[in-house]
Amino acid sequence: MIKKKVNWPAMILLILGLSTIVFPLYMTLIIAFKQPSEMTNSISGILSLPKVWSFDNFREAMRVTDFWNSLRNSLVITLVTVGLSLALHSLMGYALGRNKAGSKFYSFVYLFIVSGMFVPFAILMMPLAKQTAELGLANWFGVIILYVVFYMPMNILLYSGYLVNIPMALEEAAKVDGASTWTTYWKIIFPIMKPMHATVAVLTALAVWNDVMTPLVILAGSDQNTLPLAQLNFQTQFGTNYNLAFASYLLSLIPILIFYVICQKQILNGVVNGAVK
Amino acid sequence: MKNERKRTFLLITIPILALFICFNTIPLIRGVIYSFTNFKGFGNYDWVGFRNYIDLFSDARVGKSYLFTFKLAIVSTILVNVVALLLALALNSKIRAKSFFRGAYFLPNILGALVVGYIFNYFFTYILPAVASMIGIKSLSSSILSNPDSAWIGIVIVCAWQAIAMNTIIYISGLQTVPEDVYEAGGLDGATGWKQFRHLTFPLIIPFFSINMVLCVKNFLMVFDQIMALTKGGPAQSTESISYLIYNNGMSGGQFGFQSANAVVFFIVIVCVSVAQMKFSGKKEEQL
Numbered sequence: 028m029i030k031k032k033v034n035w036p037a038m039i040l041l042i043l044g045l046s047t048i049v050f051p052l053y054m055t056l057i058i059a060f061k062q063p064s065e066m067t068n069s070i071s072g073i074l075s076l077p078k079v080w081s082f083d084n085f086r087e088a089m090r091v092t093d094f095w096n097s098l099r100n101s102l103v104i105t106l107v108t109v110g111l112s113l114a115l116h117s118l119m120g121y122a123l124g125r126n127k128a129g130s131k132f133y134s135f136v137y138l139f140i141v142s143g144m145f146v147p148f149a150i151l152m153m154p155l156a157k158q159t160a161e162l163g164l165a166n167w168f169g170v171i172i173l174y175v176v177f178y179m180p181m182n183i184l185l186y187s188g189y190l191v192n193i194p195m196a197l198e199e200a201a202k203v204d205g206a207s208t209w210t211t212y213w214k215i216i217f218p219i220m221k222p223m224h225a226t227v228a229v230l231t232a233l234a235v236w237n238d239v240m241t242p243l244v245i246l247a248g249s250d251q252n253t254l255p256l257a258q259l260n261f262q263t264q265f266g267t268n269y270n271l272a273f274a275s276y277l278l279s280l281i282p283i284l285i286f287y288v289i290c291q292k293q294i295l296n297g298v299v300n301g302a303v304k
Numbered sequence: 305m306k307n308e309r310k311r312t313f314l315l316i317t318i319p320i321l322a323l324f325i326c327f328n329t330i331p332l333i334r335g336v337i338y339s340f341t342n343f344k345g346f347g348n349y350d351w352v353g354f355r356n357y358i359d360l361f362s363d364a365r366v367g368k369s370y371l372f373t374f375k376l377a378i379v380s381t382i383l384v385n386v387v388a389l390l391l392a393l394a395l396n397s398k399i400r401a402k403s404f405f406r407g408a409y410f411l412p413n414i415l416g417a418l419v420v421g422y423i424f425n426y427f428f429t430y431i432l433p434a435v436a437s438m439i440g441i442k443s444l445s446s447s448i449l450s451n452p453d454s455a456w457i458g459i460v461i462v463c464a465w466q467a468i469a470m471n472t473i474i475y476i477s478g479l480q481t482v483p484e485d486v487y488e489a490g491g492l493d494g495a496t497g498w499k500q501f502r503h504l505t506f507p508l509i510i511p512f513f514s515i516n517m518v519l520c521v522k523n524f525l526m527v528f529d530q531i532m533a534l535t536k537g538g539p540a541q542s543t544e545s546i547s548y549l550i551y552n553n554g555m556s557g558g559q560f561g562f563q564s565a566n567a568v569v570f571f572i573v574i575v576c577v578s579v580a581q582m583k584f585s586g587k588k589e590e591q592l
Binding site: 032033034037038040041044045047048051054055058069070073074115118119121122123125126133136140143145146147148149150151152153154155156157158172173175176177179207208209233236237239240243244254255258259262269272273276279280283284286287291294295298299302303 | 308309312313316317320321323324326327328330331332334335338345391393394395397398399400405406407408409410411412413414415416417418419420422423424426427430431434435438465470473474477512515519525526528529532533546547550551554555560563564567568570571574575578
């Protein structure tokens with residue numbers, strides 16, 4: 028095979044195209060550091076570097092948006108949802124995946140849950156706002172329960188699809204050794220599904236972390252905020268101080284950026300696996 | 305032994321199914337029930353039969369939101385898929401720093417749509433007009449978001465910015481499934497450039513094309529965050545998506561019952577579009 032030359036036209040296009048991604052981030056960064064007095068209406072005024080790199084805007088934004096509280100809520104909601112999804116959805120995916128071929132009941136349950144993917148949040152939103160209020164679940168715990176239910180169709184589809192590749196012989200061997208179905212699952216099947224756990228964790232975490240609608244509908248009126256919700260409330264109260272606003276935007280982007288830099292490979296694999304399956 | 309297995313599976317399935325029914329099926333049924341009432345979100349309500357549904361079809365605002373949402377979905381889907389396919393071809397060709405470029409081009413997708421919307425809001429309101437007036441383009445010297453005729457373009461751009469990242473990565477994984485010898489064999493028959501793409505590459509990545517179409521259309525039809533961040537449905541209600549209208553008028557506008565009917569219709573539309581897409585792409589794949 029002939030080794031092909033570097034495709035320079037593609038390289039140049041890619042470098043130019045990168046500006047569409049770098050520019051909004053650059054803009055966010057410099058505006059977040061500037062003072063309102065440095066903001067003029069000319070291009071050079073907007074895009075020049077700040078005179079002093081001071082963290083005052085960030086300190087003020089943290090105070091106004093109650094940053095640490097929102098960050099903690101977002102982290103707790105995301106981590107607990109991912110944990111519950113890995114445990115419950117994989118179990119359910121196992122139960123349905125192993126039985127749906129031979130049982131009308133299980134194949135019905137499978138179709139019933141997976142078709143939940145077509146239900147837009149818009150139709151559930153109003154009844155859920157009522158229902159969570161009635162049940163005393165208009166808090167972060169209620170939000171977690173809703174997420175576990177919303178991502179169930181997708182995750183069960185992924186898990187039971189993955190199970191097809193795991194031979195029954197493994198479970199039968201364990202059964203011969205006298206292990207119960209429950210122990211067999213946690214000792215043998217659950218660890219084998221590790222690649223799928225990574226995919227489910229990445230997809231669920233990204234979706235939950237960035238979601239606005241569910242907390243907006245469920246947590247409205249409570250004093251609990253998630254990071255995106257804090258931005259929304261901030262915008263309605265202090266929308267005109269752009270320097271403060273951009274400092275706050277940048278703060279809310281930093282956790283996910285760090286996560287992306289560390290786990291970029293897993294995230295890319297997870298997203299592709301999730302979509303292609 | 306057999307019974308133990310059966311019992312364990314039932315003990316797993318029943319509680320999880322119950323949870324799903326409680327927070328998905330029951331709200332869905334309640335939504336359908338509310339759609340036949342004149343419920344305002346509080347207080348008493350009466351049954352009104354199909355009146356909400358009849359009113360829906362004569363409500364100009366609802367009609368406008370459907371037109372807007374479909375226009376947004378169709379334009380964005382085409383734009384996103386064309387750009388993403390080109391990007392994927394470039395990213396899959398022989399280039400330096402491949403993994404850096406792939407990582408960088410995927411970045412927009414992980415950022416929260418709301419904050420991305422706010423950042424672009426500033427860009428459209430201040431930076432774009434400043435650039436336009438500097439180089440003398442009159443039509444762009446005021447914010448495109450404040451003009452009812454052009455505000456939707458701003459939303460398309462923000463939606464596309466994030467969706468392109470996602471679709472590119474899926475196209476790349478599609479292109480990687482095409483074995484090198486297909487190109488070599490094609491090259492001998494004179495298939496290069498556009499011909500190669502049209503007759504060799506594209507047919508082989510059609511499954512990935514269908515995935516992208518389904519993803520795009522479904523996400524864009526449910527667009528909400530971007531509207532919230534960029535225009536809040538304005539100016540002159542020109543950018544109200546269906547989800548935004550249901551949220552805005554249903555949750556705080558006293559139209560709980562009426563917007564429930566809207567949501568039921570929206571649900572049916574989503575199901576029809578998804579089923580149609582799956583039928584269509586299934587057929588296309590069979591032909592190959």
